[in-house]
Amino acid sequence: MTKIIFMGTPDFSVPILEAVHKEYEIDLVISQPDRPVGRKRVMTAPPVVAAAKELGISVYQPENVSKDGLETIEQMKPDLIITAAYGQLLSEAILQAPRLGAINVHASLLPKHRGGAPIHRSIIEGDEKTGVSIMYMEKTLDSGDVIAQKEVAILNVDNVGTLHDKLSTLGRDLLLEVLPSILNSTNDRTPQNHDEATFSPNISKNDEYIDFDRSARDVFNHIRGLNPFPGGYTKLDGKRLKLYNAKFTDEKTTEPAGKILEITEDGFMVATKDELLLITEVQPAGKKRIQAVDFINNNPNLVGLILGA
Structure with a gap:
């Protein structure tokens, strides 16, 4: 039976988690720790954690997964790690732990908009289109081979919220489309042109x-x-x-x-x-x-x- 670990944190990841678990079953969800939210600083679980508990999936929330989570991951002997907006870089050891590698659902048409804020930056920079990329993960940020991509137009009526929801759904559907080939090792993989890479760091003050x-x-x-x-x-x-x-x-x-x-x-x-x-x-x-x-x-x-x- 295929063992899958899912790593994700915000709302973007939830539809992807739910869809994959429905089709393949996920053995463990790794997410960020609970954080204080709002003016009253109430400790709140990430959306992915709440969704995982609803689905009855075991949850692990290390502060630093590369430092604290390697043993847990290696003991599971996963076939595949799937990440979607997890929010931490993964060590080489973690990336090599699953038999079929680690893949990521990234909200841009790589190599454009590598980094943590591709949705924000695509609108701010006036892009006419964006999309999602399913890619193999490497230690260097968002630089791995691309398995599949799908694009969507950015309309004048779009904002981060509407585009976020479009790309979450698009990423979910594209991942489900290519997962069978990934699991039987027949999928395509195309190296990125690193000379064309642009970067979209998290939004600062x-x-x-x-x-x-x-x-x-x-x-x-x-x-x-x-x-x-x-x-x-x-x-x-x-x-x-x-x-x-x-x-x-x-x-x-x-x-x-x-x-x-x-x-x-x-x-x-x-x-x-x-x-x-x-x-x-x-x-x-x-x-x-x-x-x-x-x-x-x-x-x-x-x-x-x-x-x-």
């Missing part, structure tokens, strides 16, 4: 700042590339204001970048480097997300103020 001194397209992509998590922000009267949604206007402007020029029934117009952008959803510091029109009702004197000043 600096990445969350929205700079309006760029084109409207760049600002628009930046806002939706952080929506719904972690959320991009600017400053208004010295206070942080998160920005979640915006719309193009195609109206040219020579006004200073970040200046609020007009109030409309949908939000407020802000100057960028070339055009006006309509901000439609925000979150004031310490409060909930609201429509921009509701924010305007509480702040009627916005016109003339500079975002980011």
Whole structure:
């Protein structure tokens, strides 16, 4: 009987875990430890852990799997390790432990967007398409041979949340499609062109700042590339204001970048480097997300103020 270890942590991994377990049965789930979440810092299990327990699968949550988990993995003598957004690099010893190797479901068309934030970066950088790659894992980050890929268009209405869900489903379906060939060692494998590799590191605090001194397209992509998590922000009267949604206007402007020029029934117009952008959803510091029109009702004197000043 095939022994499979699944490694994953966030919501992205859950549909993949559920689908593989339904078809093949998973012997062990390895995930990140429980972490404090929210303002009250309540210790919370990762989504994959909650899903695994619902499915009755044994769970292991080492702080450092390469340091603490090798013995557990070797004792199981797995045939295959499947990872999907696990969040830790695996040592060479762990990668060599399974008979058929370790494979990963990665949310980009490798070699583009290697790293921890491919979904965010693909939107922020204005890509017209992205996709998923099923790949063999190597010690170097996301550099292994590709087994299969499938692409999807990035639409103007997409944000990190919608694209996340599309790619999770796409990754699930593609993995199920190629797993039979992986398990009987008849699958394709194509080396990546490392000269074409780009990298998408995790989003930092600096990445969350929205700079309006760029084109409207760049600002628009930046806002939706952080929506719904972690959320991009600017400053208004010295206070942080998160920005979640915006719309193009195609109206040219020579006004200073970040200046609020007009109030409309949908939000407020802000100057960028070339055009006006309509901000439609925000979150004031310490409060909930609201429509921009509701924010305007509480702040009627916005016109003339500079975002980011």
